[in-house]
Amino acid sequence: MSANPIIYCLENLTDYRQFERLSSDLMSGCGFLNVEPIGGSNDRGRDAIYTTKTNDVFTIFAYTVRSDWSVKLNQDCKRIKEEHHNPDQVVFVCTSDLSGNEKDKAKKKIKDVFNWDLEIYDIERIRVLLAGELRHLIAQHPAIFCPPWFPVKGGLSIAECRDTIIIDHLQPDHSLATWLSRKLSIAGYKTWCYGLSPLAGEDKDESISSLIDQRAVQYLPILSYDFFSDSEFVARLSMAAKADGFVIPCWSDDLSEAASNAKILKLEPAKFDEMWSGGLSQIIEQLNARAIKPDFDEARGKSIALKAYMPEPVTRPISEKVYSNVFAVDVPKSILVCELDKKLHDVELEQLRSEWAFAKVSPQKLLSFDVPPASVPLIKAPRIAEYAWESYREKEGRNSVSVVKELIRRSLFLACSKAGLEYCEDRKLYYFKELESKNNNISFIHVDGRKTHVAGTGIKQDGWGDRATKFRYQLSPSFRVDRDEEGRFWVMTRIYIRVTDLNGKPYEGKEILRKRKKVTKSWWNKEWLARTLGVMQALSKTEDKTLINIGSEKKRTVSVSTRPLDWDCPVSIDVEAVDRIGDFQEEMASSRYFEESDIEDAGKEKEASNE
Structure with a gap:
């Protein structure tokens, strides 16, 4: 076994696609900032390409995990020439350990045969990068650098890589924490949430503390009155609060009057006790102010969030009855125009609404489906005027459909009163x-x-x-x-x-x-x-409870189904x-x-x- 865990993991990896991703990340960290991965089954000899901003140097990348690295290098170069890519430089990344002499010979051969410059990153050169300024890539590639050589806590590698927003909370705030994690994921941030993490068999406090130390770019503790009673949670808060700008406290309760000398309560919080969306806005504003940018665009963030919370299909190709909160309504064909011989005061109108459903047109004109009670002071006439509302777009200065809608709603209010x-x-x-x-x-x-x-x-x-x-x-x-x-x-x-x-x-x-x-x-x-x-x-007065009927006679009744x-x-x-x-x-x-x-x-x- 190799003494170095980085080399051991590279020598024993079997997933070529994962190695392609790691190699492209390495190249990006080595100055090829806009490297474009291409790899796959139809890459035409190119695992990635890069062109300088001035377009004067065109680079093609070739990656391999094969032990016969020289054969693979020659094959890739021949394919590149056949495809007429015409690069200025080829960068070759492999998991073999090359001597200085082997590298010199390979560079000379490629120059002589193809007239291209060759740059080689062998396993030892990769190790130096991953042990130094690019060590954060170890945590970002857990499929390669995996346990037991690189421990995992709560489903995340604890190799140092400050790229994750850690959301810490107690059980009563689980709903808010998972909501916040989902919203930040959709916004494109990498998040880890205690309530969603695989911690079975681990020491919860030790795992969360390790992630805060090694992976957290920002620490979001959710605080309610309950947090005072959890000594481990308080200890994590105290340690994290020692670093300036590292903690954004999230209040799920109003703690402004809490009697405590805790430093964490002296930090200005994101207030979720008032409005969850308002607290989220405060969090994102602070992340932007602290130059913590999303890792993904909005579309990819949504995709990741959906996969995280919906890891398997939750539907089946079997029919199912779906019920709504919508109920059918039947209304009379005509509306009565009730003209009063005197104006009713507001108090009288409110009292009348508990007995009769009507819409007010003017101080002395009311519209209704049903005849008014005897107490209503109508103008003496042989009969109450009425009109077929479907025949008139507007009548009595009101849109007919709007009047019908109001009368249905007023009828239901009347049903509430009578019930x-x-x-x-x-x-x-x-x-x-x-x-x-x-x-x-x-x-x-x-x-x-x-x-x-x-x-x-x-x-x-x-x-x-x-x-x-x-x-x-x-x-x-x-x-x-x-x-x-x-x-x-x-x-x-x-x-x-x-x-x-x-x-x-x-x-x-x-x-x-x-x-x-x-x-x-x-x-x-x-x-x-x-x-x-x-x-x-x-609200129904029928024996079988299937209809809510409001009206004194059948032809003037508003009927609302209860199904x-x-x-x-x-x-x-x-x-x-x-x-x-x-x-x-x-x-x-x-x-x-x-x-x-x-x-x-x-x-x-x-x-x-x-x-």
Whole structure:
């Protein structure tokens, strides 16, 4: 066995493609900065090429792991001549150990026969480069420089090569850490995340510490109140914080009032407690400011990220039923024009909405599908005027389709009121209130016909120990109405999570997102589908719970199906493959409630409710 581990690994490698990659990286590090790899089965005698910026020297590279290096060199040169490449110089990289005399003879022969200059990198010259200024390439080629000669921790070689962003965290912050790792990978950075690493059988603290020492170009610890209780995590933070500009703390909790003298808390953090996307922007800004550039372009970064998190197909060529949160709507053919003999005040209008679904056109003109209650002060007339809305693009100064959409939404709000849901002035929506019987379950029939239930409201705990607080949450439906190309109306139902303290006071601002995270972090598609079905069937007064009917008579009734639209998809999810990948998708799903779009949607819902 060779005494030197670099030489041993080079002498025993069998993957020629890996050697081609290593050789091109070596050449790039030796001054051929724009070397262009070509190798493969149809390289026409060229493993790589290089031309100087002035185009006055054209270089062709030839690589080999064969022991008969001289035969391979002659073959490559003959092929280069036959292909009429006409280089000025040939660079030959091999894993053989050549003497000085052998190199001189080879150079003279190539010059005499082909009139090309020859540069040779044999195994000893490669070793010198890899042991010196290009030693970082050892870690970048773990398929060649592998254990036991070059140890690996957490799936990464710990040969010195500061090219990786190390993301360190505790278990409660696993979801944020994996999300951040994915986002940085998509942006083109090399990342290592504790929550995604193969650490089985290793000392966790020793492995992470080794990677921080040897591989980290930047250290991103994710900090919450829990980090104070982990002595090993605190020790890693303290050691890393000694290097200026090496640590960017990521706060998943607001630690601005934390009572601690830890140096790490004195560093300005990237704040993920406010908005995950905002924290990501702060991270990328800091990386750019510290001249840490992406290793890959955006397209390749996305490809790497997808392969990292989706290492095997998760679909099967078997059909599967797919359910949506969209429900079909049938509406009356005509709209009533209700003219009032006096103007109603805002308080009176709000009270009226709990009894009747209408759209306001003017202070004394209301539009509706259904006849108004007897309390509405109508102008005396033989009958209420009405019009076939499909025959008019606009009527009464309003677009007819827009009026229909508003009336459908108002009808669903009325159904919420009649089903006993409470109205929240703060958020402008209806929610399931806590019942005195303490039975807050919503019974419903699932898509497969089984009877089951979900909780319409409940209590959750935020934090641990002395900092623990309890709060209430309530399910609240929001409705988006639209029309398809064939003229059919439908409503998309989304579940909003209303959060309050134990006394029923709604939270404000950032605290809403924090509390919603605690409630929904473990909900995935099946949980959201169950709650959507439960909410829709809770609004139904029919015996079989299949329709939500709002109207005093059949021809004036808005009917919303409680069965979601479904499709037969030609492919299905391979559940076993998903299980092998892990719970990453489930945890990533919870992140959608921390993006700006979530706040925008809530704002749109509030604005729509005020129409």
